[in-house]
Amino acid sequence: MSQTPENFSANLAWRHRMGWLFAATCRLATWASVVFLVVILLVIVSRAWPRLTPEFLTHFDSYKPESAGMLAGILGSFWLILFTGAICVPIGVGAAIYLEEYARSNWLTRFIQLNISNLAGVPSIVFGILGFTAFVRMFGVPRTAIVLALGFADVRIPLPFGRSVIAGSLTLALLCLPVVIIASQEALRSVPASLRHAALALGATKWQTISRQVLPAAMPGILTGVILALSRALGETAPLAVLGAAYFITFAPGRINSASDLAQHPDRLLQVPFDQFTAMPLQIYNWVNEQSRDFQQQVSAAGIVVLLVVLVLMNGSAILIRQHFQRKIRW
Amino acid sequence: MTAGSPPPTTPANAQVKVPRGSSLKRRFTWNGAYEKCIRIVLLGCALVSVITTASIVFVLLYESVLWFPGHTPFFGKVSLVEFLTATQWTPQFDGNQHFGILPLICGTLLTTVTAGAIGLPMGLASAIYLSEYASPQARSILKPSLELLAGIPTVVYGYIGLFFLTPLLIKPVLTGVFGLSVDGFNALSGGIVVGLMIMPMVASLSEDVLRAVPSSLREAGYALGATKYDVSAKIIVPSALSGIIAAFLLALSRAIGETMAVAIACGNRPQLTLNPLRQIQTMTSFIVNMMKGDTPVGSIEYQSLYAVALVLFLITLTMNYVSQWILRRYREAYQ
Numbered sequence: 001m002s003q004t005p006e007n008f009s010a011n012l013a014w015r016h017r018m019g020w021l022f023a024a025t026c027r028l029a030t031w032a033s034v035v036f037l038v039v040i041l042l043v044i045v046s047r048a049w050p051r052l053t054p055e056f057l058t059h060f061d062s063y064k065p066e067s068a069g070m071l072a073g074i075l076g077s078f079w080l081i082l083f084t085g086a087i088c089v090p091i092g093v094g095a096a097i098y099l100e101e102y103a104r105s106n107w108l109t110r111f112i113q114l115n116i117s118n119l120a121g122v123p124s125i126v127f128g129i130l131g132f133t134a135f136v137r138m139f140g141v142p143r144t145a146i147v148l149a150l151g152f153a154d155v156r157i158p159l160p161f162g163r164s165v166i167a168g169s170l171t172l173a174l175l176c177l178p179v180v181i182i183a184s185q186e187a188l189r190s191v192p193a194s195l196r197h198a199a200l201a202l203g204a205t206k207w208q209t210i211s212r213q214v215l216p217a218a219m220p221g222i223l224t225g226v227i228l229a230l231s232r233a234l235g236e237t238a239p240l241a242v243l244g245a246a247y248f249i250t251f252a253p254g255r256i257n258s259a260s261d262l263a264q265h266p267d268r269l270l271q272v273p274f275d276q277f278t279a280m281p282l283q284i285y286n287w288v289n290e291q292s293r294d295f296q297q298q299v300s301a302a303g304i305v306v307l308l309v310v311l312v313l314m315n316g317s318a319i320l321i322r323q324h325f326q327r328k329i330r331w
Numbered sequence: 332m333t334a335g336s337p338p339p340t341t342p343a344n345a346q347v348k349v350p351r352g353s354s355l356k357r358r359f360t361w362n363g364a365y366e367k368c369i370r371i372v373l374l375g376c377a378l379v380s381v382i383t384t385a386s387i388v389f390v391l392l393y394e395s396v397l398w399f400p401g402h403t404p405f406f407g408k409v410s411l412v413e414f415l416t417a418t419q420w421t422p423q424f425d426g427n428q429h430f431g432i433l434p435l436i437c438g439t440l441l442t443t444v445t446a447g448a449i450g451l452p453m454g455l456a457s458a459i460y461l462s463e464y465a466s467p468q469a470r471s472i473l474k475p476s477l478e479l480l481a482g483i484p485t486v487v488y489g490y491i492g493l494f495f496l497t498p499l500l501i502k503p504v505l506t507g508v509f510g511l512s513v514d515g516f517n518a519l520s521g522g523i524v525v526g527l528m529i530m531p532m533v534a535s536l537s538e539d540v541l542r543a544v545p546s547s548l549r550e551a552g553y554a555l556g557a558t559k560y561d562v563s564a565k566i567i568v569p570s571a572l573s574g575i576i577a578a579f580l581l582a583l584s585r586a587i588g589e590t591m592a593v594a595i596a597c598g599n600r601p602q603l604t605l606n607p608l609r610q611i612q613t614m615t616s617f618i619v620n621m622m623k624g625d626t627p628v629g630s631i632e633y634q635s636l637y638a639v640a641l642v643l644f645l646i647t648l649t650m651n652y653v654s655q656w657i658l659r660r661y662r663e664a665y666q
Contacts, residue, residue: 012558015558015560015561016558018558018560019558019559019560019561022560022563022564023460023464023559023560025456026456026457026459026460026464027460027464028456029452029453029456029457029460030456030457030460030461030465030473030534031473032453033453033457033476033477033480033527033530033531033534034472034473034476036480036527037476037479037480040487040491040495043491043495044487044490044491047494090376091376091379092376093376094372094373094375094376094377095373095376095377095379095380097373097376098370098373098374098376098377099377102370102373102374103377111381112377112378112380112381114655115380115381115384116380117651117655118384118648118651118652119380119383119384121581121584121585121647121648121650121651122387122588122644122647122648123585123587123588123589123590123615123643123644123647124588124590125588125590125615125618125619125640125643126387126391126588126640126643126644127387128618128622129390129391129618129636129637129640130383130386130387130390132622133390134386134390137628140628174383177379177380177383178380181380205362205366206366207365207366207369228482231482232482234484235482235483235484235485235486236484237484237485237486237590237591238485238590238591238594238615238619241591241619241622241623242618242619242622243622244622244623244625281484281486281591284486284487284490285486285489285591285595288486288489288490288493288595289595296494297494300490301490304486304487304490307484307486307487308483308487311482311483311484315478315479315482
């Protein structure tokens, strides 16, 4: 097969045109996503504008769009994410330490690892069904309540947990677990082996090495992963909707509606995990489903703005933590 | 030891005596027991994920398949053949209940195919652009905005689909220009927003595999006179193909499991249709809507939730497995 020079250069020009087209397509596809992001943010903020008042943050929900507020959702999400973190982080980091530092390469380790990556791909709504069956209904145990008398206060623990904060937190904690484990594993893996060798050579036990040298060194990576996982949990709606968490509620968990409530009745803190709750994304979903156009378009947009601002703050703090620690540690 | 003194030497033939109870023998110490306890606690943490998976499987199977006296599962009341072949899904209609999952599968398929048609090519194009073409400045804008796009909660995507895409884009174009009838809730709007949602995921996973292709391959291509297009499309992408396909599968499985965006934007009428402009119901939106309505525990509607969730779980699990298998089996190892 012979090719004349003229033929070849024609071909080359075609190839260059093709290349230009290809590059332009790729560029367009990428920037289109940025444009889309900017457009949706503008649309939402412009619709939310009339409702973005301080009262929106300090009022409870209402049947009237002009007085509807998000306080129940904000406080509900706060407690929910706090307990989710408290449950999920120790277990997730512990699992990561086991897999990275202790586990031998055998079938059990491979099985756990495979299991974690599969769990990461399970749809969140399936976790919701698990949470509903295992925590809200507790496989259908008869309804009772344990009352813990602590002297200064009584804590009423309902069994099964029902649609309480703790049921939601346990469900979200299971949902976040694979993300936290995988992020922590990567952070632990990036700590150089020389650090471990040095500690062990100085006579530290394995746990001393891990808890005093390896974990602090891996902390920025772990924290970043944890914050990202929790900010994902903050936006999760489907599992909470499946749990049957309340959509419309006019009190915060534990009836701690303001700072003065907290100052007057600090014992109510103990009741927080076992009280009903709603969350920011659930309120938004509820408003989107309302009949009135004001609710559908404006109030829900205002809710979305509040939710997005919280998410941006959380992600921003993750970035700050990463940068702060990166400057300190140098190997 | 002072600096001047010679180190003590042992004759080569001297017997080394190990004193009784030396460190070479395993003895009980509180420190050792503490270390062992910690190891067991950490193993317990690692097993939580296994227990979670086992409980998911148990919970789903208990209501849908497991049969014992006093408990009839879903598939004891509805035959598997009817479940998989009947064309009506009407669990809410008293006296006229039909449990054929095809309409729900069809709805899920419509949104997933739409999402894939948008998210996969866009994601791959972005990955190619980011790894081969983009300048560092462009990357520094694009990467964070893709991360932001991936971090937006799915309720927000539902809102955009229902109150922005459908009334301001889909209806004016398709009804106004082509004269098609479009429902207020439609599969197309949900599919588009889910596509935009999975796009950052495809982009970041594929970019990782594209960047892992060694630069010697690129250089070899350029040395043979290939243009940038030839190198990107005919060398880099084919060498990273297994990773790209794995990323596609993961993204599609996420689109199948996506709930809120489709529950809000696509409506709630299970219909056996392939027209993306109609109102439909996906498997996930059925579960959310059924759970909202306080379904009586133990009833057949209640059990149908678990059967649908089981199907959803099996589909996504299979796709994740295949994706991991492709990665392991067809991974090109470059030194």
